[in-house]
Amino acid sequence: MSYTDHIFPAYRRRCAELAASTNPFAQGIAWVGGDYVPVAEARIPLLDQGFLKSDLTYDVPAVWDGRFFRLDDHLDRFEASMKKLRMTSPIPRQEIRDRLVEMTSLSGIRDAYVMMFMTRGLRYVRQYAPEDCPNHCYLMVTPYLWVMGEEVQKTGGSAVIARGVRRVPPGAIDPTVKNLQWGDFTRAIFEARDRGAMYPILSDGDGNLTEGSGFNVVLVKDGHLYTPRRGVLEGVTRKTVLTLAERLGHAWTIDDIPVSLAYDSDEILFVTTAGGVMPITLLDGAPVGNGEVGPVTKALWQAYWDAHSDPEFSFPINYR
């Protein structure tokens, strides 16, 4: 028995049902240019500045066991990101919300990774006055993705604190605007691979932790949770985990977190929509705490997945 048996056997059964589906949208559905298409057929125009300059924002909620998880929190962040980029959605928020629910229902996907994109829109390569571009919205629902798969979750993953690359400073690219400018993360992923680890954590170059390639970082020391304040996306998963931690009796701190605390932690967890609570048991080649998935991580892991069936955090999708 592994603690992960709490969700994975049932999830695998749902995956098998999806794999047997003859629905043309079962492997994913996209909304592009006003039409629904199977995701493998979806195309974006080459002249979209989202592609040419990564001038875009996006957001990613998930569906778990037929229920949308914290969709409104993701829409709130999406709208806030658009505002910071001075973008205006061509369709109202309610339509984005309704379409995402409709697309999930049409696809029959019960565990989904859901993406909404807002791009600057179409302009020729150098003819670019950003305020003049009508912004473009793209939507997509695909089967759920795991930043850390079941087998690794059982024993915990390995990470390094990147030495050769730092997180892009917030004064250059605002990390609170969810973005796909992954230059720093990609370099750090290669560094992690070169050093025999799975995941990188990036520092701010001044001795503080930021985040990793697609996840927030949470450290546990003496039952207290610590997570970086600056240079990070304000993750919805992190928000959920801190709420649940409080209910389990753990206090937490969002502040500048020195890199040295990571080496001195009892437990380390990475948190993101695509994977939930992910234990890290090896850091820079050395065990974290006793090298096993710790009790605080396990309690938060279970509370996190239980929250997916809780109406406080999720609502059911009416499948056709």
Ligand SMILES: Cc1ncc(COP(=O)(O)O)c(C=O)c1O
């Ligand atoms: C850079 C970065 N940090 C943190 C996160 C976690 O955010 P959330 O919990 O809202 O999925 C993500 C999610 O993709 C991310 O890309």
